[in-house]
Amino acid sequence: SFVLRIEDTDFKRSTAESTDQILKAMEWLGFDWDEGPIYQSERLDIYRSYAQKLVDEKKAFWCECSPEKVEASRQKALKEKRNPRYDGTCRNKGLGPGSSRVLRFVSEDTGTTSFDDIIKGKITVNNNELDDLVLLRTDGMPTYNFTVAVDDATMGITHVIRGDDHVNNTPRQIQIYEALGFETPRFAHVPMIMGPDKTKLSKRHGATSAIAYKDMGYLPEALMNYLARLSWSHGDQEIFSLEELIKFFDIKDVGKSAAVFDMEKLLWLNHHYIMEGDPSKIGYLLGEAASQKGYDIQGGSYLKQVVCDVRKRTKTLEEMVEYSGFYFTYKEPDETLKKKFLTPDMEEIFDALITQIQDLDFSDLSGIEDVFRQVIEQFDIPFKKIAQPVRISLTGKKASPGIFEVVFTLGKERVIERLQKAIDYIKENT
């Protein structure tokens, strides 16, 4: 059972937009949850009652130390090369609740806390490393380490799988589980994903939310496949469908070390899925992306044909939009290209092409190939001689899909129109 829980106990960070982004990303990646979303901000009474229980059992205490004071002692400890932790000033003051007071957990002073991580193996820390963490803030809102322990226990969570950066939270949470009399779940800490500079992936490495990849023209199956293969593998297999991922994935096969995010490999996978995907479906996505860029998009079957023409050459939908623009809007070639390829001798050749194309039935590629063959025979020139001038005239670029495909997809009307424009240019410049 898949329960989606939104951990939004920090008013400063949790906004409608931030949770919306999570929901959108889940949807895009194809995740579908059975329960929820459950918002922690709507369960405050539950956390407060458990907090009260801890107070009653003397496992938590109210603290009046100001944030400034706590921060100062932290800095001092750091300077003296000690582990910075709360000094326990208010632990035995027997304070009650108050407006600028926080509730702190009485952590163990001696002994060790350890757990058997499914990925990392046994992890042990000395309890004197752990300080009396804040359970309730001055505004009464509970903190993460507290809420997850309460929720995981009361919601019947058996396995906690999360990022490596949480390993040091785990002993604290275990102490909370124990203080509350809960059974502790199993933990699995998956390695981090790092940026090219080998530090934790963050905003400065570029895109961080899944939606950002959508916007850059990646397919969800590509992102999913890529991410799954970080710190995990199934022999030498690189390509996994969602079904295979579900079938083959085992948390026990996850490696222990962090992985560096490699955009090149993601790109390769994305290209793979663009090639494998149903052209109509990719065409639909291309249409969406192209409209966003201001192109006037016509029907689906045209988009499908465009996709078939260009997909070998583009690795993202964004690139595809950029590359296939000429299919939608005529783009004039650069002056230098026109000078080089639209030479006076092309005029009669283009004329001949137009004449032949006019009578051609655009049912398949071979008819178009025949037209070009006839024209090069008629003028006794190599195909090479006309390929580039035609390409320039039709696409405005020196690189494009094969000439025959371009002519076929563009259709009779556009081809003649564009060739005519080329002829006009030649006439004007002769």
Place this chain on the structure above:
RNA sequence: GUCCCCAUCGUCUAGUUGGGCCUAGGACACCGGCCUUUCACGCCGGCAACAGGGGUUCAAAUCCCCUUGGGGACGCCA
């Protein structure tokens, strides 16, 4: 600084549990060639790693220790 964790090609990784089959395999990227109407795709080939040092053993990428390097955490963030 303190604590925790990690360590195979530039990158993702196989191999490590139960040492020999590893003159270390695959993939991305890169380089070269072929194909070719451009650009690609495709195909063929190449470069490239067990961090270092000690042990244990007939035998170590695989087990143990140390060193070094890297990461993470140290919040009234999650």
